[in-house]
Amino acid sequence: MYSQAEENYLKTIYTLEKEFGNEVSTNLIAGKIKTKASSVTDMLKKLANKELVVYKKYQGVYLTETGRLTALKVIRKHRLWESFLVQKLQFNWHEVHDIAEQLEHVKSEALIDKLDAFLKFPKLDPHGDPIPDAHGRTILNKTVTIKEMKIGSAGVFVGVRDSSASFLKYLNKKNLALGDKIKVIDIEPFDSSYHIETKTHRLVITSNVAENLCLKNVK
Amino acid sequence: MYSQAEENYLKTIYTLEKEFGNEVSTNLIAGKIKTKASSVTDMLKKLANKELVVYKKYQGVYLTETGRLTALKVIRKHRLWESFLVQKLQFNWHEVHDIAEQLEHVKSEALIDKLDAFLKFPKLDPHGDPIPDAHGRTILNKTVTIKEMKIGSAGVFVGVRDSSASFLKYLNKKNLALGDKIKVIDIEPFDSSYHIETKTHRLVITSNVAENLCLKNVK
DNA sequence: TTTAAAATTTAGGCAACTCTAAAATATTAT
């Protein structure tokens, strides 16, 4: 079993690899988890000893297969807990991150399997990110932003590009929630604003907003 | 906020106070949480500095009001999580303790309040122990063992006196679960065994078992 | 009431994880 600190490093390295390509630098990690570079160096040595990462002094790190799988298991737990918090406990999706950050370190295979079943094996979390299965596999998560859609097409709102608190609050205010079916009614050529429609209401969003809303199953 | 270790000590001191009266000894605590007496001494000093316990060298400890409330909040979380695991995730009640032991340390008032609501504000956990409310208050938990019941009376099975794994397994095998309505059909004077009835079946239990099953709302 | 046994505390140390400050290495700009 790995410590919470180790799990956090692995998860961080995993997401940084995705974002910036392989070979993650010490400073990048330090920035992400708000520690000092020297602390990161210490931990990287420890992870390298356990063969969870490949680390060469001054050259950055990347995950081994074991490291990647371990990271994915933590991410799986994080996203399942987030789904639980939103779907079952009625949290808003911008409130759940810090809580899931703690829950993801609870150790029990049985717990996470049963939670998965309880939630009916969701494939995407409330932010629209894919939930890895027990083997670390995820579905292809082909999403399209509203900006890429044509008039008359519709899809299911599954995620955002910008997950800043302010943007998430904007969505709440406008009554746009994950899982909503959204249809593009009209596109205004003048300012490329979008007229969209949900089950309950219609509204106009700016092009800026349109490129931050991700939809699935667009037809 | 208190560390996990601190919370565990407070919880342990609370339950030992209940079981053995005030002024809990170092060795008692050490035995309960499987550490050495010297480690306990270290921690007691720390807790005393934070005014969570009153501690006099060689004289044992007892909780302050703050300490007691903090302990009760941890116990509240533990029991709510146990209820969740059994009621929603279909765990058996003898499997949930170790998982709840981890979940009880997750920090979030909102989380525990929403969990409480999701479970419909239960008053007793799966073991029949009372769940403190946010202020540390519990319902009077008047229970009666089968041994104390008369022929023809019935009640709701809410807890056990002996919560050893082997006894809990026995109950599972006999298909006796928390929440079952149990009626006393007959008492055999010869060996004082009890003939009891649930919604689904009848069985005979020894006097030994009868004094370990607690029922509520007995009429 | 003195002594032997049991319980508790102190002293010194270890492991995990963090930090600051200084040293080493890499990168960039001239």
Add this chain to the structure above:
DNA sequence: ATAATATTTTAGAGTTGCCTAAATTTTAAA
């Protein structure tokens, strides 16, 4: 190519929570 700058590592140290071994205090027994 070399100097200046930025990045990374090392060295040394602090905190939490645990340990063992030795010293102290309490308790129970003779």
